[in-house]
Amino acid sequence: MGLKKHIPNSITLLNLTAGITSVYFGVKGSPADLAMAGLFIFIAAAFDFLDGFSARMLHAKSDIGLQLDSLSDMVSFGLAPGFILYQMIGMSHGNPLEDIVAINVLPYFAIMVPWMSALRLAKFNIDDSQTYSFKGLPTPALAIFTASLPLIRQELYNDRGLFYMLITNTYFLLIVAIFGSLLLVSSFPMFSLKFRNYRLSDNIIKYVFLLVSLLLLIFLQVTAIPFIFLFYLFLSLVIYLTDIQ
Secondary structure, three states: OHHHHHHHHHHHHHHHHHHHHHHHHHHHOOHHHHHHHHHHHHHHHHHHHHHHHHHHHOOOOOHHHHHHHHHHHHHHHHHHHHHHHHHHHHOOEOOOOOOOOOOOOHHHHHHHHHHHHHHHHHHHHOOOOOOOEEEOOOHHHHHHHHHHHHHHHHHHOOOOOHHHHHHOEHHHHHHHHHHHHHHHOOOOEEEOOOOOOOOHHHOHHHHHHHHHHHHHHHHHHHHHHHHHHHHHHHHHHHHHHHOOO
């Protein structure tokens, strides 16, 4: 196989590098640093897509590559978004414990994200049925949703309208940490964007999702990501209830 067998693993290590960089900025914790942490999660997600794509194209799949991918994903899509949520809950408004207790314990709910991400990835590695569909929320989906929050916060900071107030509210961020973490380890079926074929009749939901997502990104840019995330959950529910593919 020669040199080409190392290409997917090298891309996976770039995913890991982006995840480590995200953690670095997440630890620093200022609003600008959190925006950078979110940006590097997006970069990690791009490398995560490319390593799988290159492995399939080059016929270079390996057991080591599978394990390396999971370890990298744990950092980029488990630990890194956990730090973002921890910091955002700590600086959020509407905290019911503010000025009541000496230690703000609410940010520690963010640790559920790396906890459940680890469980999710471990379950995924031993489940051969999750190729063209998922059981539970994929870790990159929650990570990308979380990564968008500090970027949206920065984008909307000057206006500070209703949407800004929502995503910076303590209760909203706690819901993201708790509900999002539970979705990771749930058995709720969710569709994958991998295609067996490209016929419209066999992939109508996927094409609808991609088209709507593209339009939302064009018109709303980074603000579109939470809506795309909710739309993904909604379409997964539609598939579950109707068996439409």
